[in-house]
Amino acid sequence: MNMKHVPLLLAVAVLLPGTIQAQDYAVGADISFLAQAEKDGAVFKDNGVPKPGLQILKDHGYNWVRLRLFHTPAQLPNNLEYTIALAKDAKKLGFKFLLDYHYADDWADPGKQPIPKAWHGKSHEELVKAVFEYTRDTIAAFRESGALPDIVQVGNEVINGMLWPDGKLPENWDNFAQLIYAGINGVDAGRGNNLRPKIMIHIDRGADLKRTKEFFDKLNSYDIPYDIIGQSYYPWWHGSLNQLRQNLESMAREYQKDIIVVEAAYNWKPGNYLNKSAPFPESPAGQKEFLDELNRVVTETPNGRGKGVFWWEPAVRGPLTARGFFDDQYNALPVITVFDGFTRH
Template sequence: MEKRIAGWWSLTALIGLAIVILFVVAIIGNYQSSGAATFAKGADVSWLPQMEAKGYKFYDDRGAQKDCLDILKEHGINSIRLRTWVNPSDDPVNGHCSADETVTMAKRAANKGFRIMIDFHYSDSWADPGKQYKPAAWTNYNFNELMNAVYGYTKWVLEKLKSNGVTPEWVQTGNETNDGMLWEDGRASKNMKNFAWLVNCGYDATKAVFPSTKCIVHLSNGYDNSLYRWLFDGLKNNGGKWDVIGMSLYPSTADWQSKNQQCLNNMNDMVSRYGKEVMICEIGMDYTAESTAYNFIVDIINKTRSVSSGKGLGVFYWEPQCYNWAGYTKGCWRTDGRPSSALDAFLK
């Protein structure tokens, strides 16, 4: 009898232990699914192929020449963002980033284990708050033709990625669309409904190829809550579809603390108001202010992680690898080809 009782208690203890293990595994799984273990620390490196073609070399902290992507990974970067333009020129600064070039670079990054974001500008060159020019080939399209072009082009590029074994985790349907895109038809201040429908064309095309990919609507000035409320209220009221609210943030060395706090307040408001996730798609700061830039990056990463309901997805640095390139002075690289100490912030 005593042996049977002891055996029964041993079996009970084993069952109890198994239950505890399953409970712990479930907790860890929930923790990971909340985004805590998958926070994106990213870099837009769309200029990198052009820099390499011009002979630029990249060196790690010890001075060893390496692939720039490997150096970024050593500094905590786990995601790569790439812009794509419709029919770009061959200009090394204001051109390239064609569909084929984007696919080649995305495949290269994905093969190294990076998560991928594709940033559709829906233009032949830069699209931002001050300019949202239609691709030359789309200039004379009526609005129905323009919607078809957005849908068809988006789907075509993403199918190219898919056929090359690349699944983007995120897709931006437009870049810094503070006043819409594809002006004048899609200028939000003149016709919010048109803008919403164009966004939906990009959204629907993305989901047709990659149903699980998250679609981002991206604005600049992440600290400007009134801008975000106006634009996303407009999209919502006109049936606009998006999964993530993307932000850019380029504070100065003097105001970064206040701008970061305003950005956090805005992110929390966006989550509360629309129930959507948020992401910082672009940041940058003067490359000569290494220690200040480091503090800025650490702080905005921590603030994005702290967004309510775990809906802060990540932070991306814009063209950190730039040094002596295109007059751009907000990278995270020194003029000797090595990363600056600011890039170490992504290791935190």
């Protein structure tokens, strides 16, 4: 053994215990705001050195990016052209790419799943056709641009369904399942001769075992062909790391699927725990400690089923700046170093 590599190997072993291997573990970040921030003049710095945001992430062990796609956004930048360009930049640097379909013109989440304006007035059957064709055509556009996703999320935080009211849950499970099928079939139709991207179903119940089990038990009764369970985990909303651990263990046993915590964040300055006890200080050191402990919980998921963590979102500015990886002067914070020992493949 070449002894100069021993410290690195030990670092990987500590980071990724058990059967998890570096090459199949996603150290990820949702960077959907990054290109807009840099276009608007943000200059991100690492140890005082200005660098592109993607390069900073790569330098610190990140190997996946996540990008959201809106249908026809009026305010936010995340249309097809913007998202393809950012995906291509990431692919050039060797990142793998997770595409997050919102199937909306703006944010889709548990509290709202709005139908794109272009699809207003469509019947259920017409919506199924629209989801299929839109997914097929956009996947084909990514493929033709050399940026085919490696994972595709069919919907964003769909615990309460999608494309309301047609696919709203719990009242319209049959409709919802058909819409999910349409999205998956669209991925297949758009990928050409390439391997099908892995399919993720994403909900926002990282620390809620009961709701997670109810949702996936019902979803699985429709025999939907998906590969990965995605969970959001924001501790001020969702619960403790111990509750997350219990849910990860339950999902790994029950469903035999890979699991990724595909959204997570913690503040580097006070904001979410002003009037209640915080599990970690809302400080640069506390933010780093949170990500380190979150990653530890995910990597300890039974049978190696914990396959990664994505931060939401390193380059966010404005009211949510405190959830990002950079301070008010765009300097990288200590949290950026959590995966410094990670070997990228």
